[in-house]
Amino acid sequence: MTESGRRADTPFLTTRWSMIAAAGRAGTPEARAALSDLCATYWYPLYAYVRRRGHGPDDAHDLTQAFFARVLEKNVVHAADPSRGRFRAFLLGSLKNFLANEWDRGHAHKRGGGTATLSLDFELADERFSREPATPLTPEMEYERNWALAVLDRALARLESEYARRGKQTLFATLKPALVAAEDEGSRAVMGHALGMTEGAVKVALHRLRAAFRESLRQEIVDTVGPGGDPEDELRNLITALGHPSQAS
Amino acid sequence: MTQAGTQQRCPKCGDVLGAGGSCARCLLGLGLGGDSGPELFVTGAKESTPPPAPEELAPFFPQYELVELVGRGGMGAVYKAVQKGLQRTVAIKVLPADAAKDPAFAERFTREERALARLDHPNIVDIYDSGIAGGLYYFVMEFVDGANLRQMVRAGKVEPKQALSIVSQVCEALQYAHEEGIVHRDIKPENILVDRRGRVKIADFGLAKLLGAAQTDLTLTRTQQAMGTPHYMAPEQWEKPAEVDHRADIYALGVVFYELLTGELPLGRFAPPSHKLQVDVKVDEVVLKSLAKEPALRYQSASAVRTDVDRIAAAPPTPPATELRRGCVGGLLHRLAFAFNPAPNPRKKLYGMELASNWIPVGLATFLWYSAWLTDSFFLFLAAFFGTILLVRNVK
Numbered sequence: 001m002t003e004s005g006r007r008a009d010t011p012f013l014t015t016r017w018s019m020i021a022a023a024g025r026a027g028t029p030e031a032r033a034a035l036s037d038l039c040a041t042y043w044y045p046l047y048a049y050v051r052r053r054g055h056g057p058d059d060a061h062d063l064t065q066a067f068f069a070r071v072l073e074k075n076v077v078h079a080a081d082p083s084r085g086r087f088r089a090f091l092l093g094s095l096k097n098f099l100a101n102e103w104d105r106g107h108a109h110k111r112g113g114g115t116a117t118l119s120l121d122f123e124l125a126d127e128r129f130s131r132e133p134a135t136p137l138t139p140e141m142e143y144e145r146n147w148a149l150a151v152l153d154r155a156l157a158r159l160e161s162e163y164a165r166r167g168k169q170t171l172f173a174t175l176k177p178a179l180v181a182a183e184d185e186g187s188r189a190v191m192g193h194a195l196g197m198t199e200g201a202v203k204v205a206l207h208r209l210r211a212a213f214r215e216s217l218r219q220e221i222v223d224t225v226g227p228g229g230d231p232e233d234e235l236r237n238l239i240t241a242l243g244h245p246s247q248a249s
Numbered sequence: 250m251t252q253a254g255t256q257q258r259c260p261k262c263g264d265v266l267g268a269g270g271s272c273a274r275c276l277l278g279l280g281l282g283g284d285s286g287p288e289l290f291v292t293g294a295k296e297s298t299p300p301p302a303p304e305e306l307a308p309f310f311p312q313y314e315l316v317e318l319v320g321r322g323g324m325g326a327v328y329k330a331v332q333k334g335l336q337r338t339v340a341i342k343v344l345p346a347d348a349a350k351d352p353a354f355a356e357r358f359t360r361e362e363r364a365l366a367r368l369d370h371p372n373i374v375d376i377y378d379s380g381i382a383g384g385l386y387y388f389v390m391e392f393v394d395g396a397n398l399r400q401m402v403r404a405g406k407v408e409p410k411q412a413l414s415i416v417s418q419v420c421e422a423l424q425y426a427h428e429e430g431i432v433h434r435d436i437k438p439e440n441i442l443v444d445r446r447g448r449v450k451i452a453d454f455g456l457a458k459l460l461g462a463a464q465t466d467l468t469l470t471r472t473q474q475a476m477g478t479p480h481y482m483a484p485e486q487w488e489k490p491a492e493v494d495h496r497a498d499i500y501a502l503g504v505v506f507y508e509l510l511t512g513e514l515p516l517g518r519f520a521p522p523s524h525k526l527q528v529d530v531k532v533d534e535v536v537l538k539s540l541a542k543e544p545a546l547r548y549q550s551a552s553a554v555r556t557d558v559d560r561i562a563a564a565p566p567t568p569p570a571t572e573l574r575r576g577c578v579g580g581l582l583h584r585l586a587f588a589f590n591p592a593p594n595p596r597k598k599l600y601g602m603e604l605a606s607n608w609i610p611v612g613l614a615t616f617l618w619y620s621a622w623l624t625d626s627f628f629l630f631l632a633a634f635f636g637t638i639l640l641v642r643n644v645k
Contacts, residue, residue, distance in 0.1 A: 148273065148277065149273055151277075152273050152276055152277060156276075176271070177271065179271065179276060179279065180271065180272055180275035180276055180278075180279055210279060213276075213279060213280075214279060214280050217276075217277070217279075217280040218280065221280075232281065235277060235280050235281055236281070236311040237311075238277055239274060239277045239278060239281070239308070239311040240311045240312050242273055242274050242277070
């Protein structure tokens with residue numbers, strides 16, 4: 001995700017998903033770059049979905065690569081109407097179609113499995129997948145949950161790179177745990193001591209960090225909802241997708 | 250999630266933390282939150298802070314639309330909300346933030362959610378869901394569109410007939426819960442709701458004592474907290490909290506019953522209900538038996554209370570005693586008679602005899618008055634005396 005984080009500096013004049021959609025069947029280099037970038041961010045939920053559908057690691061590696069090869073090279077975007085759907089739903093829908101038709105590993109291989117369209121770190125993904133706790137969630141629910149986590153990772157990475165660009169890595173690293181933690185005067189004093197800042201300055205810095213994070217998160221979500229989409233609604237969906245806290249017990 | 254127990258959890262929402270040590274739910278919630286984020290109501294900067302506004306809670310309940318705050322009490326605040334998917338109205342009960350920090354309070358909450366989850370009865374508020382969100386314990390319950398008994402008593406809306414119906418339904422629910430091994434331990438008018446169709450729903454099995462869960466009880470008794478609402482607590486809840494059983498609920502029900510009928514609490518040497526309003530004197534016995542100090546002398550089951558209450562409700566309406574007393578000269582005299590004995594023993598069953606004994610001073614006075622100047626005063630006295638006896642019989 002850090003790689004995509006570094007790439008996230010580029011300003012987005014329009015949402016990437018709507019840009020991809022606008023490019024349509026013909027495709028433009030920008031649109032393809034944007035699609036590739038989005039896929040690089042959100043491939044893990046798709047990979048985990050393939051695994052949850054019962055494919056072993058090797059099969060899943062091939063199927064995932066083949067799927068992206070198809071999405072990126074054959075430009076299947078036009079097959080869906082992006083203005084009506086979110087990127088999240090579009091990818092899952094396409095993947096389901098793909099799995100239904102490309103169930104045969106040999107077939108998948110022929111379709112592009114093994115030829116790396118995207119550089120995907122399967123080793124890391126397998127390790128992460130093996131750490132996923134057993135859940136009663138369906139593969140679809142698990143996909144949505146992983147998607148929500150990917151959105152969050154990406155928003156944080158984007159924020160981090162923004163702070164790094166301004167030479168404020170230490171500030172970001174120190175304040176990040178306090179993004180959602182209930183900070184009080186004491187914890188602000190501790191952070192201030194570490195940063196050589198007054199408590200008041202820490203308070204202001206935290207306020208700015210939260211505002212920047214919200215913006216980063218919003219931007220990330222805007223990128224994946226269609227032009228008419230409601231980012232706030234998508235955010236609520238993502239929170240819901242994380243599952244109920246009590247389900248975690 | 251089976252591994253959850255070994256994983257780090259977010260101190261605010263209780264969710265399992267991600268690899269980065271931060272809470273995804275709270276972070277995403279921040280995206281929805283106001284300027285200062287969710288800590289607005291989690292830090293508990295002020296003691297006994299007011300309950301959060303619906304819009305402050307909204308980020309933590311994305312699947313619900315929070316409509317308004319509908320009530321608050323010692324055990325938390327209650328919000329009316331709409332479950333988006335099913336479009337059903339629910340009540341979300343949220344514990345105060347400062348209470349969530351207290352492990353004992355959290356334990357009581359957990360007890361309440363478990364107790365409620367075990368109960369399934371038309372007269373008990375259903376629980377749909379529970380957990381911890383935004384650092385606040387909550388549960389989602391059936392929304393009862395109506396009023397609680399406290400509001401009804403204050404509004405003076407409870408007729409004796411309705412009181413009998415309410416008590417009967419409460420008995421039914423209590424009997425069910427007691428059979429399930431659950432004692433409410435905090436029956437009071439605030440916890441008894443009546444919907445618009447007159448159906449009773451008991452809420453807040455919060456202090457429920459799970460019979461047999463002795464281990465948990467030890468920790469609670471260790472705190473030496475007198476739990477419950479003082480006026481509705483059975484004597485043994487004060488004196489021997491460890492020995493409390495379902496009969497404590499029957500005592501509390503007796504208090505509620507008395508209050509429903511009279512609008513007052515049965516404190517000190519209280520008058521039986523039939524002395525205060527037009528109601529069958531048999532009601533007095535039900536109330537007094539429920540309020541017996543010794544649990545062994547009380548009704549031994551809620552169903553026994555219900556049997557008696559239903560019998561009274563089904564009986565043909567007895568002549569309204571109070572009306573008789575109020576409506577005639579005899580009524581005036583009756584009051585005069587009671588002036589000599591202002592605190593009648595309500596437990597005395599030979600009520601007619603007692604009334605008669607109260608009339609003796611009146612009779613004597615009449616006799617003396619007439620005997621001073623009339624020869625046939627003796628007959629007048631006899632007439633007055635027997636008239637009195639007849640009246641007393643009618644009254645009874």
